[in-house]
Amino acid sequence: MHRRPGTTAFARPQSPAAKCLHLIRLRRARTRPELIEATGLSQPTITRAVTALINAGLIRARADLAVSEGPGRPTTPLEPADFPAVFVGAAVGTSSTYLGLYDAEGRRLRDLDLKIKVSEHEDSDFLEHLVAGINRLTAGVDAPLGALGVTTSGRVTERGIVDAPNLGWHGVDFAGRLRYHFDVPVTVSAAVPAILGSETQSANLPAAGDEPPRTLALFADDSISAAVTHATGVTQLSSLPAPAPGPGLPTTAEERLSTQGFLETVAAAGLGTMSLEDAVSRAEHSRELRALLDERARLLGDMCAALIARHHPDTLVLAGSALTADPRAPRTFAKTVRGRVGNDVELRMIPGHREIVVAIARAVALDKLLRDPVEVADGVTAAA
Incomplete structure (x- = not known):
């Protein structure tokens, strides 16, 4: 199915109707004058978009709450309707x-x-x-x-x-x-763009001509992936920086830093077969396991520092068990990132899998x- 430019998954609202629905849904604008101010679109364009959304059953006009503010028509608030789907x-x-x-x-x-x-x-x-x-x-x-x-x-x-x-x-x-x-209609997406999509769906629209804040997301769990926001939406990164080489170790981020890759490294070191939760628990009494967990957190920090230098985000969002299952991992990760790129980027972690x-x-x-x-x-x- 052909997609119009700017309509890939988690694209920011592009059409006038999509922009108006976004603002009304989030209660960032409730009247036509507010929509005009928030979007920078013309009065006729906003009128057409609002009419289309009302006819579609997505919003409704609250004539009972209309306010008269001098000569002319009263200002009628708009709100989401009970859409039947x-x-x-x-x-x-x-x-x-x-x-x-x-x-x-x-x-x-x-x-x-x-x-x-x-x-x-x-x-x-x-x-x-x-x-x-x-x-x-x-x-x-x-x-x-x-x-x-x-x-x-x-x-x-x-x-x-x-x-x-x-x-x-x-x-x-x-x-x-x-x-x-x-x-x-069906959307199929990787998890990491959806993390950023969730944020853009609840964020205000950037003012006309303004560049929206750029956010980089890292998902480090059973797989490793990253995505970045841009002016029109979200893009999953096609490649990730390779971790520092080591004798006999995998060379890609996915093979080495995913949970499966990490646990294979643990087994190859002669420490046995176990889950990530077991590794974190046993690391309290095992220097070898603690060192491997710390190395994983540092390598993830090195990788993100390289991505930050490449994409210049304002915020780095972190998700996944590599950083949430091990209580020491976030501090090691953050220290690594700060040591490489300083304090200009906000670090934010989604606390749990659920x-x-x-x-x-x-x-x-x-x-x-x-x-x-x-x-x-x-x-x-x-x-x-």
Whole structure:
């Protein structure tokens, strides 16, 4: 499916209707004059966008709250309407997949967890489990499905083709398969762009002509990936700096710094086979394990320092068990980054796995609606 420029996953609102919906949904602007001021768009453009959103059922005018401020027409507040559709977001994890059901304002209506170890299933089998989970989540809901989204590890093309080696997926067309099953707009994204997408969906629009703040995100867990925001949206980085070489050690960030890669390094050092949680616990009494954990945190810090020097972000957002499972890792990581690039970049960590999956499932569920609100609303109407 062809996408217009600027409409890739988690793009900032581009169309007048998308900008108006964004501001009204976040209560950053409630009247037409406020929308004109916030967007820099002309009065006729805002009028057309607001009319389209009202006709689509996404917003409503509150004539009962109109305020007269001198000659001319009263100022009528606008607010989100009770749009008659629901949206599903799925965050696929190595051993558990989170599903959330949302209304058009992003309020969570239901959720459930599918306890499935993905790598033990063929991709087609996992898809059947996912479809069954979505059907279970929406069962009995008196509203059509407006759109759905899925996040996963690895890399995802703009067409929704997934390569996630840690899940055993190579060239999997998840977007196409889900459209076949549900016949609604589908967004498939890697997890790390969705982390930034969640933030841009709740952030104010930059003023006309202003460059929005740039944010870099690192996801360090069962896979390693990074993404950066830019003027029009979010881009996953195609390559990551290689960690410092060592004799007999893997040379890529994914092979060496992912949880699987780290645990393979632990086993190769003769320290046994264990989980990351076991390694952190045993490191209290093992200098060798403590040294390996510290080295992982330092190497992640070195990698992020190189990315900061390349992309010049204002903020670095960190997520994943590499930094949350080990209480000492954040301090070691931050000391490494500060030693390389100074204190100009704000460091912010998402504290736990649950917070990540909830945020990215919501972001990917609403992605298509927030980019193309009138198109999604028209699709819901046509299917009714």
